[in-house]
Structure formats: C-alpha cells, structure tokens
Amino acid sequence: MQIRRPHPTRDPGDRSRRPHARPHPHGVRAAGVLLAVTALVVPACSTGGSTSSASPAAQAALAALPQATPDALAPYYGQKLNWRGCGVPDFECATLRAPLDYAKPTEGDVRLAVSRKKATGPGERIGSLLVNPGGPGGSAVGYLQAYAGIGYPAEVRARYDMVAVDPRGVARSEPVECLDGPDMDTYTQTDLTPDDGSEQSALVDSYRKFAEGCGADSPKLLRHVSTVDSARDMDILRAVLGDERLNYVGASYGTFLGATYAGLFPKRAGRLVLDGAMDPSLPARRLNLDQTAGFETAFRAFARDCVQQPDCPLGKEADDVGANLKAFFEELDRRPILTGDVDGRRLGESLATIGVIAAMYDEAAWAQLREALTSAMRDNDGAGLLFLADSYYERDADGGYSNLMFANAAVNCLDLPAAFDGPEQVQAALPAFEKASPVFGEGLAWASLNCAYWPVAPTGEPHRIEAKGAKPIVVVGTTRDPATPYRWARALAAQLSSARLLTYEGDGHTAYGRGSDCIDRTINAYLLRGTPPADRKRCS
Incomplete structure (x- = not known):
C-alpha cells in the first residue's frame, strides 16, 4: 500500500493536471495495493519500542558503506550530465547512468531522468537541493517542475539549484508497467471486502494478474528497484552535480529514502529534511496496521468537523459518522451507482473507499468530500467520489494510468517481506484491523495481500537507521497525519543519532509548505543557514 496525497481539492470538472497550491502528492511505502488507504495500523507505541514486533533483523542498524568509491563505480561517479531544455521554462533535463546491479556494476545500466532549476539569486549559491515527494512511485521530476521548483520559498530557490531524479522504475526512469488502462480499471474496482470464497478468489486472482503483468514487463529491473538501490543512485547524482554533501527534502516515503541515504553515507549527508517520517524498523504487517489506525485518526477529525457543517451528509453527531459511512459502503457493495463515466464505470465500495481516504490526506479537501458524499448518498451520483479515486490512482480522462501504482508495488514488495502469505492470514488479522478502524480496517487488511504473489523475492528486512556521524537531520511529524502516523516520526528521530524532531500539531499529511508559518520558518532556517x-520543537 502506498501513502501518497492526490490532488483532492481540484474541481472534478477540471481534468487538467494543474498543481494544487499546496505540496504535490506525497506517498509512503506500504504493503498493500489499491489504497492510499491501503493498510497499516497498531496501538500507540513508545518512541523507543518500535522494533518490538519486528523480525530479529530489525535489531540491527543499516550499515554505512565504505567511504572510498569502488573502482568499478568510478565511471558512474565521473560521468558528465548533458543538460538540455525539457519543454518547461527555466528547467533543464538530463539522463543519469547508474548500475542496474550494484553487486555487478559492469553488467548493465539503468538510465534515470534528472531535472533541475538553477538557483535564481540573490545571495550566494549553497548547492543543490534534491527533492522527493514520496510514493514510492511518485515522480520527483514531475513534482519539481509542477510544484517544488516554483512553489518552494523564494529564498530557498534563490540559494539552491532545485533538483529531482525519478527513482529507478518510476515515471521517466525506465518505468515498470503492469496492466493497461482497461485492466487497471478492472483491478481498481475489485471488491476489497470479500463476502465469500468466490470473492476472495477473485481478489487473489486480481493480485496475481497484477504481479504477473509486472514480472512480464520488467523481469530484470524488478530485482533492482529497492530503496537501497535508489539511495545509492542519489549518491552518484550528488557527486555528478559537484556537491560534497547531499542536501535533501523528502516527504512521506521520501523520508525512508532520505534516511536510507544517511544510513549508507552518513559523512555525505548534508541538510536533510524528512517530512511525514516513516519508521524503517517495522515489518510490513505492523506498518499496515499503524497506517490503518492513522486513517482512522484522520477520519475522526473529519467527522468532528463534518457535523459542524450545514452540508454534512453523514449525520449530526460525530459518533454516528463512521457507522453511517460504513452502511453507505455496504450499500455500494450490493448496488454500485452511476457516475456519468464515459467508460461506463460505476461507483462501488472499493472506489468509494479510496475516494474518501484520498481526501483524508489534506483537510482542505474535506469540503469537496462532503459535496461528493452528498451527491452519492442523496442523488445516486458517484462522479465526485470517482474523481477523487481517479486522482489518487493518477488515471487521466482518457482512461490511462501513470505508473505510480506499478512502481509502488515494485518497491514495496522488494523492500520488505509480504505482510500476509495468503487469505487465511488476512482472515486471522481482520479483528485487529477492524478494531484499528471500524470503517476502513477490513478493506485495508485485504489490500495488504498483494505482495504475497509478487514474482520477485524481497531483498530487504526491517532495520533501524542510526546514521552515526551525520550532521543534524530534521525529522518532521504531524500529530494527526493519516498516512505516516506521528509515532513513526518519533521512532525515526529516536533511531537517527543526530535527529531533531519537529512536530506539527495539526491535520493532514506532511507539514512543510502546508500553511504553518512556524514549520516553514524553522525548516527554511535550517536549509538556508x-x-x-x-x-x-512543536508548531501549530
């Protein structure tokens, strides 16, 4: 499952992909599939206790690589980028080469898309600032060109070259592909709350078909799209850009990527901001359970707000909102409603659930969600919720999908052993997931099953990241973050030897650039000085 934020506040009638005024979609690694909602949750834990449910491997910390660059990697570290225009004013693009397999660096390359916008001045240039919006699977190049390169604070853009690289397997960097548009439509409408053996089999078949498609498209690449691989690619980029240290802002899953870089290259880590932090010491099932609880926390905040609004379609008391929404989902499971979609798609429980969860990423989307729910519940018009779900999946008006969901699964299923081995394990875990979220728990539990059928064995394990010797690293957590629960930020800050925990007391996913002057001033001071x-430190 992933943890990213779509564009929920756009007008459903606007199919242009114009960026929202707030940060671009963020994501997070997850073991489930379809949902941003996908799967995670567990009762609160102490800052230092996050490894208690992890495998024995999680007791070990990620080991730093040797300081000296191996001779076999010298051609990659010494390459020159050929910068060229890329159709977006003021941005340049280039292609970076990296070894497909770092264990066998002479046996083939992977080509990675890079973009930058040079520092505009005034003031002395500090260096490059690499940005990543999360996912895994979010396009960092798209994020840079649509938001970070024009929307980051002017004083930051004045002093840094703003840079992004699409991680291997993502967007412009040899993207993993799994299903075509019609097959993805079928996949996203598969029932995530199976009522009997037949529906369970249909769900398993959909996961198998998805995995088989990915394996057929990218049989070699799928073995080399791990977070460690992408972190090592970032070090090549750092060297090619001429920076002694890597300066970086990563959101959601991007925090795991940034922390992994710090763990591998602590002496080369510069000013790192890890916003919407993840806990690398947790196994997939625990991650999914934690995230399920995070979405429940966000939904309760939405419920309290909804009943205070004149247009809330879910009742007058906050305690009734969840039960009323669950009843609506069950009705959609029995009888999907029309959406006006040109491809004839109806709104069933799975798409409606994703639409609701998508809006949990940003409290600015709550009004749009109320309107969409009102149309669906009172007028049998599912267009608004379908739009939110399509934004989450990055489905365009012509029925095509970005490779976000494909790359998301490819990275997640390689980074960690599967949350569940089969339907029987999901069934056994359902009470815990439903306790974590009575509304979303069942669907999120089943969404965590997809990696069970992945064609490539995982190469990663849960582990701590200490990054001993790194300069101060800023770890940011939001107290009611739906996708990366606040406890994860506490846990990562406790692991990193030089971490400074910065807390935003509020709603939504991530904190930088989302309206808190306190957060923005604090991070800007770190990046600039x-x-x-x-x-x-706490902000609100």
Whole structure:
C-alpha cells in the first residue's frame, strides 16, 4: 500500500493536471495495493519500542558503506550530465547512468531522468537541493517542475539549484508497467471486502494478474528497484552535480529514502529534511496496521468537523459518522451507482473507499468530500467520489494510468517481506484491523495481500537507521497525519543519532509548505543557514 496525497481539492470538472497550491502528492511505502488507504495500523507505541514486533533483523542498524568509491563505480561517479531544455521554462533535463546491479556494476545500466532549476539569486549559491515527494512511485521530476521548483520559498530557490531524479522504475526512469488502462480499471474496482470464497478468489486472482503483468514487463529491473538501490543512485547524482554533501527534502516515503541515504553515507549527508517520517524498523504487517489506525485518526477529525457543517451528509453527531459511512459502503457493495463515466464505470465500495481516504490526506479537501458524499448518498451520483479515486490512482480522462501504482508495488514488495502469505492470514488479522478502524480496517487488511504473489523475492528486512556521524537531520511529524502516523516520526528521530524532531500539531499529511508559518520558518532556517531546530520543537 502506498501513502501518497492526490490532488483532492481540484474541481472534478477540471481534468487538467494543474498543481494544487499546496505540496504535490506525497506517498509512503506500504504493503498493500489499491489504497492510499491501503493498510497499516497498531496501538500507540513508545518512541523507543518500535522494533518490538519486528523480525530479529530489525535489531540491527543499516550499515554505512565504505567511504572510498569502488573502482568499478568510478565511471558512474565521473560521468558528465548533458543538460538540455525539457519543454518547461527555466528547467533543464538530463539522463543519469547508474548500475542496474550494484553487486555487478559492469553488467548493465539503468538510465534515470534528472531535472533541475538553477538557483535564481540573490545571495550566494549553497548547492543543490534534491527533492522527493514520496510514493514510492511518485515522480520527483514531475513534482519539481509542477510544484517544488516554483512553489518552494523564494529564498530557498534563490540559494539552491532545485533538483529531482525519478527513482529507478518510476515515471521517466525506465518505468515498470503492469496492466493497461482497461485492466487497471478492472483491478481498481475489485471488491476489497470479500463476502465469500468466490470473492476472495477473485481478489487473489486480481493480485496475481497484477504481479504477473509486472514480472512480464520488467523481469530484470524488478530485482533492482529497492530503496537501497535508489539511495545509492542519489549518491552518484550528488557527486555528478559537484556537491560534497547531499542536501535533501523528502516527504512521506521520501523520508525512508532520505534516511536510507544517511544510513549508507552518513559523512555525505548534508541538510536533510524528512517530512511525514516513516519508521524503517517495522515489518510490513505492523506498518499496515499503524497506517490503518492513522486513517482512522484522520477520519475522526473529519467527522468532528463534518457535523459542524450545514452540508454534512453523514449525520449530526460525530459518533454516528463512521457507522453511517460504513452502511453507505455496504450499500455500494450490493448496488454500485452511476457516475456519468464515459467508460461506463460505476461507483462501488472499493472506489468509494479510496475516494474518501484520498481526501483524508489534506483537510482542505474535506469540503469537496462532503459535496461528493452528498451527491452519492442523496442523488445516486458517484462522479465526485470517482474523481477523487481517479486522482489518487493518477488515471487521466482518457482512461490511462501513470505508473505510480506499478512502481509502488515494485518497491514495496522488494523492500520488505509480504505482510500476509495468503487469505487465511488476512482472515486471522481482520479483528485487529477492524478494531484499528471500524470503517476502513477490513478493506485495508485485504489490500495488504498483494505482495504475497509478487514474482520477485524481497531483498530487504526491517532495520533501524542510526546514521552515526551525520550532521543534524530534521525529522518532521504531524500529530494527526493519516498516512505516516506521528509515532513513526518519533521512532525515526529516536533511531537517527543526530535527529531533531519537529512536530506539527495539526491535520493532514506532511507539514512543510502546508500553511504553518512556524514549520516553514524553522525548516527554511535550517536549509538556508544550517541552523537545526531545538529537539522536540512543536508548531501549530
């Protein structure tokens, strides 16, 4: 499952992909599939206790690589980028070469798309600032060109070259492909709350078909799209750009990528901001359970707000909102409603659930969600919820999909052993997931099954990241973050030897650039002057 934020506040009638005024979709690694909602949850844990349910491997910390660059990698570290225009004013693009397999660096390359916007001045240039919006599977190049390169604070863009690289297997960097548009439509409409053996079999078949499609398209690449691989690619990019240290802002899954870089190259880690942090010490099932609880926390905040609005379609009391929404989902499971979609898609429980969860990423989308729910519940018009789900899946008006969901599964299923081995394990875990979220728990549990059928064995394990010797790293957590629960930020900050925990007391996924002057000033001071916040600083 992934944890990213779509564009929920756009008008459903607007199919242009114009960026929202707030940060671009963020994501997070997850073991489920279809949902941003997909799967995670567990009761609160202490800052230092996050490894208690992890495998024995999680007791070990990620080991730093040797300082010296191996001779076999010298051609990659010494390459020159051929910058060219890329159709977006003020941005340049280039292609970076990296070894497909770092264990066998002479046996083939992977080509990675890079983009940058040079520092505009005034003021002395600090260096390059690499950005990543999360996913896994989110296009960092798209994020840079649509948001970060024009929407980051002017003083940051003045002093840094803004840079992005699409991780291997993502978007412009040899993208993994799994299903065509019609098959993805079928996949996204598969019932995630199976009522009997036949529906369970249909769900398993959909996961198998998805996995088989990915394996047929990219049999070699699928073995080399791990987060460690992408972190090593970032070090090649750092060297090619001429930077002694990597400066970086990563959101959601991008925090795991950034923390992994710090763990592998602590002496080369510069000013790192990890916003909407993940806990790398947790196994997939625990991650999914934690995230399920995170979405429940966000939904309760939505419920409290909804009943105070005159147009709330889910009742007058906050305690009734969840039960009323669950009843609506069950009705859609029995009788999907029309959407006006040119391809004839109806709104069933799975798409409606994703539409609701998509809006949990940003409280600015709550009004749009109320309107969409009102249309669906009172007028049998599912267009608004379908639009939210399509935004989450990055489905365009012509029925095509970006490779976001394909890359998301490819990275997640390689990084960690599967959350569940089969339907029987999901069934056994359902009570815990439904306790974590009475509304979303069942669907999120079943969404965590997809990696069970992946064609490539996982190469990663849960582990701590200490990054001993790194300069101060800013870890940011939002107290009611739906996708990366606040406890994960506490846990990562406790692991990183030089971390400074910065807390945003509020709603939504991630904090930088989302309206808190306190957060923005603090992070800007760190990026521009190298001044980290006092540990455990809190903002609202």
